[in-house]
Amino acid sequence: MTLPTEQYSCIHRVCVCVQSCHATKPGMLNVHLVPHTHDDVGWLKTVDQYYYGDRNDIQHAGQYILDSVVDQLLKNQDRRFIYVETAFFYRWWKSQSSSVQQTVKQLVNEGRLEFVNGGWCMSDEAATHYSAVIDQMTIGLRFLNETFGAFGRPRVTWHIDPFGHAWEHASMFAQMGFDGFFFGRLDYQDRARRMRNKEQELLWRASDSLTPPMADLFTGILPNDDPDLEDYNVDDVVGRFLVIANSQSTVYKTNHIIMTMGSDFQYENANLWYKNLDKLIHYVNARETCGQLKRKKSLG
Numbered sequence: 534m535t536l537p538t539e540q541y542s543c544i545h546r547v548c549v550c551v552q553s554c555h556a557t558k559p560g561m562l563n564v565h566l567v568p569h570t571h572d573d574v575g576w577l578k579t580v581d582q583y584y585y586g587d588r589n590d591i592q593h594a595g596q597y598i599l600d601s602v603v604d605q606l607l608k609n610q611d612r613r614f615i616y617v618e619t620a621f622f623y624r625w626w627k628s629q630s631s632s633v634q635q636t637v638k639q640l641v642n643e644g645r646l647e648f649v650n651g652g653w654c655m656s657d658e659a660a661t662h663y664s665a666v667i668d669q670m671t672i673g674l675r676f677l678n679e680t681f682g683a684f685g686r687p688r689v690t691w692h693i694d695p696f697g698h699a700w701e702h703a704s705m706f707a708q709m710g711f712d713g714f715f716f717g718r719l720d721y722q723d724r725a726r727r728m729r730n731k732e733q734e735l736l737w738r739a740s741d742s743l744t745p746p747m748a749d750l751f752t753g754i755l756p757n758d759d760p761d762l763e764d765y766n767v768d769d770v771v772g773r774f775l776v777i778a779n780s781q782s783t784v785y786k787t788n789h790i791i792m793t794m795g796s797d798f799q800y801e802n803a804n805l806w807y808k809n810l811d812k813l814i815h816y817v818n819a820r821e822t823c824g825q826l827k828r829k830k831s832l833g
């Protein structure tokens with residue numbers, strides 16, 4: 534995860550600081566690639582059908598995502614992953630040996646596997662009652678806290694899928710102690726205006742009645758334009774990536790931009806993703822040193 538670059542978790546007066554982000558370069562465009570999977574806790578199938586991979590003709594899913602991701606994180610310590618839905622993580626965790634659990638704890642402590650959101654699911658914002666939101670966040674966050682302690686505490690919340698965003702939700706997230714809120718979908722006219730004005734990152738004052746900064750929350754609108762990294766062809770993919778990065782940089786204010794690398798139930802084959810991401814990072818940074826770019830790039 535990229536914002537903030539340092540994570541602070543303070544529980545029972547014990548402060549831990551995880552520096553999980555790679556070093557960035559001040560004078561360059563820094564593209565933060567965030568490998569993720571979006572795992573619906575029940576949508577086209579039930580939660581267990583998703584988890585165990587039943588009826589995979591409807592939508593592919595499964596318990597193998599975390600197997601595969603953990604394996605790939607262990608192969609290269611530069612790799613990172615964020616995980617969102619505790620309902621699936623909990624099912625997976627219960628079936629792991631104590632040695633795997635120990636390894637995963639280490640990955641979490643080092644900030645290489647980071648929980649974001651951390652509720653039982655990524656809740657809808659339009660039709661939910663606030664009591665249900667608080668309950669499901671409590672169940673998920675309590676499990677992470679009991680299992681991983683301060684290192685497992687999500688610092689940001691992540692609503693890449695819900696359609697439309699209620700300020701009551703942002704207010705609740707601020708009061709839950711999150712440092713930031715990232716979401717992907719918003720009204721197309723609102724997005725267009727925000728892109729023009731470079732207002733896709735903002736401090737959301739999410740309550741009229743609560744005394745600031747109680748309901749203030751840093752909010753980032755995700756670009757939602759994942760480059761398709763399959764069918765790899767170096768020149769073409771690097772070229773397309775640079776076009777996307779350059780155009781994205783014109784609609785955000787700072788020289789730090791985020792690119793989400795994943796989608797629904799991705800990373801069942803994490804090897805494919807990480808191999809391609811490693812190549813992409815290598816070749817884009819190689820072009821930078823050749824001085825072929827007008828605007829330099831640094832990938833982390």
Ligand SMILES: [Zn+2]
Pocket residue numbers: 571572573576694
């Ligand atoms: Zn979804």
